[in-house]
Amino acid sequence: MxxxxxxxxxxxxxxxxxxxxxxxxxxxxxxxxxxxxxxxxxxxxxxxxxxxxxxxxxxxxxxxxxxxxxxxxxxxxxxxxxxxxxxxxxxxxxxxxxxxxxxxxxxxxxxxxxxxxxxxxxxxxxxxxxxxxxxxxxxxxxxxxxxxxxxxxxxxxxxxxxxxxxxxxxxxxxxxxxVQARAIWHTPLMPIIFLMSAMVSGTGLFIIVMMLVEKFKFGRIGEDIRALIADIANLMKWFIVVDGALMIIYFIVLWYSSETGYAAGYFLLHQEGWSFLGLENGLGMLAPFLILLSKKARQSLPLVTLASILTIIGVLAMRINLVIGGQKIPLTGSKIIEYAVxxxxxxxxxxxxxxxxxxxxxxxxxxxxxxxxxxxxxxxxxxxxxxx
Amino acid sequence: MGKRYAMVIDLRKCVGCHACQVACKSENNVPLGVNRSWVEELETGKFPNVSRHRLPRLCNHCENPSCLNVCPVKATYQLEDGTVLVDYDRCIGCKYCIAACPYDARFINPERNTAEKCTYCHERVEAGMQPACVNTCITGARVFGDRNDPNSEVFKLLATQSVAVSKPETNNRPQTYYIGADEKALRPNLLEIVGGEK
Known part of the structure; x- marks a missing residue:
């Protein structure tokens, strides 16, 4: 109509x-x-x-x-x-x-x-x-x-x-x-999703900080720390797997929930697509996961650094997509609410x-x-x- | 049963004059750009088969208000008669209530810098008067009173008319009852808004 x-x-x-x-x-x-x-x-x-x-x-x-x-x-x-x-x-x-x-x-x-x-x-x-x-x-x-x-x-x-x-x-x-008013937020998975993405970004930032501390405090990144970074990178890969699985579960259930939930899912895929699919899940989750799949890459400091930076960006995008994106869908009226920082x-x-x-x-x-x-x-x- | 205020809005009588919105702004010194009560208007169909719908909105003074539950400092409180109020001296302006209200009823007053919303014109009601929006309504579409008093107009309308509320699924149990509301006006057509429906 x-x-x-x-x-x-x-x-x-x-x-x-x-x-x-x-x-x-x-x-x-x-x-x-x-x-x-x-x-x-x-x-x-x-x-x-x-x-x-x-x-x-x-x-x-x-x-x-x-x-x-x-x-x-x-x-x-x-x-x-x-x-x-x-x-x-x-x-x-x-x-x-x-x-x-x-x-x-x-x-x-x-x-x-x-x-x-x-x-x-x-x-x-x-x-x-x-x-x-x-x-x-x-x-x-x-x-x-x-x-x-x-x-x-x-x-x-x-x-x-x-x-x-x-x-x-x-x-x-x-x-x-x-907050039951907003379908994007209102899921029991939210605290767990937050925790898992926190493990991902916390690990990512930590790897970078640790490398800098080692470099400046001890002059070089020793063999023992290189081995540890490869270990942590492997852990980060698994954190990404769990976080990614949670996001997929979250999204599927959102898609099959109420009209508000479906509209929210549609919104994430389309209007917010570049940020939700591209930045948050593509660049921020899939790309570092693919990098970290290879054992050789996990032993390479530049590649681990790159993967870490990507996760840090991806999780920032996730926080912004959830917090701000969740409020863009109107509760009354007829228009998407725009946000400009x-x-x-x-x-x-x-x-x-x-x-x-x-x-x-x-x-x-x-x-x-x-x-x-x-x-x-x-x-x-x-x-x-x-x-x- | 004790007193429980509620509002019934008979949309068959509403002509969309927005006098309620203006009276509310004037009575409560509501700054420009924000509203405690407003009227949404929409038109459906294609000429010659068209209809026009209005939906005056205000705080629903819910039975189980989301805004009250989420307030971290208990600045939002509810009176025995159901009126939901904000303690302007206690509110820290965290905006959680605004994010949690399913009806967009709240905003930050740019002059006072606290959360604010419709109070059912509490000081007027205490003095035995009607809220400003009800008082000014040119057709008597807005009716305010004690839902539990069998002699009140609100009780009679609720007992004899088919009424609907906005978003009953949220468990807020809103206390603004509409007579003759169109479904398309009670909630936004989200699928169309996000571009999923042509």
Missing amino acids: PTVHFFDTPHEIYWGLLIALYFYYTGMSAGSFILTSLGTVFGIEKYKKVSKVGVLMAIVLLAFAPLHLLFDLAQPGRFYNLFLHVSLTSAMSWGVYLLILYPVDLMIYAWYLFRQDFVQGLNKGGFKAGLYSFLLFGKKDMSAAALANDKKKAKLFGTLGVPLALLVHGYTGFILGN SGRDLSIGLGIGILALVVLTWLYSVLPMNRPGAQEKESIPVSKGVAQ
Whole structure:
């Protein structure tokens, strides 16, 4: 039946780029932490080499993630209301406590990982020694019992960190999944899809960060790390398989659900096709999967780097497609709601990204990144003039 | 049973004058670009077989409001009489309620920077008056009152007329009842909107 809507009220998309970026950051934090906890928590020896790199990355990503939310609030000055009023029916309220517990647990875990190296680093003198001495809070005991205690506590807080990481990112899946008004969001798979894509992008970013840390802290990417990267790349391949399978299941059921669900599926395939099929699933999932299928490619640093970059882009596209795409389909009226990112949001997103990068780089440069198999060189060229 | 406010809109009487929309803006100082209540209008068919449909929309003051459940600070609350209100001093503007409402009833007030929506003109109702949109309706299409009071006009209409609500499947249990609503007006024709139907 031909129908013409000739009077309608315009509506806008309220959750934009910043919300998608928030989901993206918490995801990569949880993903990189879970991956690097394989050593300390699950006792897989070779992963102990990277637990420090991973935990710093997880802490920094998680520390900067909520800034996106803060800047997205229409009343940012009232954010403290989130702590004063608990609302058990709101997934957003669950997140408030997870966003505190998770980084605090990670910092305690990191402290036990780093303590021994802080003590050893005290003789370096200068700024670093001062920093280590402060961070030690006087706990300089290097007896065998104390070191064993470090290990035990690291395992305890690392083990606590795993469910917290699952929750801190899983809850964001509930934020969208609990909204019955929007077919694209309203699926019980949403928290699991979020977690799996977080494992993919967290692993992707972690591989790149680890290579940079190795290169700049130890001068070269050693054979042991190359072998580990090939292992992690293999894991990433399987994460992509699970994530891809979940996306396919999600899409098939969406296609056969209500009229709203079918229309949403149609929308993803057509209007959003270049982004959903091309960027998110083609370039971001299928391409890295095909690269990582080959054992030779997994042993090649440039190819693994390429696959990692593709997954990072793909998962960003996925967050944007879900968060913003989910709101493009109108609830009333007769038109697709268009979204254009505002200059303000874009600058804030870039600003937070750059700041997070600077802080992470600084932490890696001043903290002792000694690991099984590699000790920091005695004099590291530091451009900031903090070396003695 | 206690008082439960609801609205019945008799679309057979609605002429599409938009007076309700204007009265609402004026009564509640609603800024330009956003609306607490509005009227959708559409035309179906091909000359000479055509018809015109209108659908005045407002907050449905649902029995089980999605907006209330998702609010992380309990700024949205519901009175005993069913009216769903926003505490403007508590709202942090996270916009979760806006994303969750299936009816597009909410928006951020660009002057107050909090979530906002129709309040059934709460201060007027408290003072014994009708909401502004009902008061101004030139044909008496909008009827507001206590759904549980057998002497109220709303009760009588609900008891004697065929009524429909928008999106009953969402479990929001909306309390705006339409008489004579066309199915095409109650929900967007999504398949056509996304280009899947010519």
